[in-house]
Amino acid sequence: MAKNTTNIDDLLKANTRRTPGSTCTIGVALAAMDPATRAKIEVAIDDRARFANTGLAAVLRELGHDVGTSSMERHRAKGCKCRT
Numbered sequence: 001m002a003k004n005t006t007n008i009d010d011l012l013k014a015n016t017r018r019t020p021g022s023t024c025t026i027g028v029a030l031a032a033m034d035p036a037t038r039a040k041i042e043v044a045i046d047d048r049a050r051f052a053n054t055g056l057a058a059v060l061r062e063l064g065h066d067v068g069t070s071s072m073e074r075h076r077a078k079g080c081k082c083r084t
């Protein structure tokens, strides 16, 4: 049997349907970061002049978080529950 270290419960939990107004993939990614990294990313998210959605999504993917550009835009526009 092939080695599989993926926890099926974690995998399912990570892929449940996200209802509008709930914590988005960006919020999930932020919650998984160490505080120092998270602080820097949050500053960048608020800095629309310096960072485009595509660039920030690329940064998060580089850090290992599966996020999309549209999720970044929704998060910045506060279309999710992470930023109240």
Ligand SMILES: [Zn+2]
Pocket (backbone or CB within 6 Å): 023, 024, 025, 026, 027, 074, 075, 080, 081, 082, 083
């Ligand atoms: Zn969000």
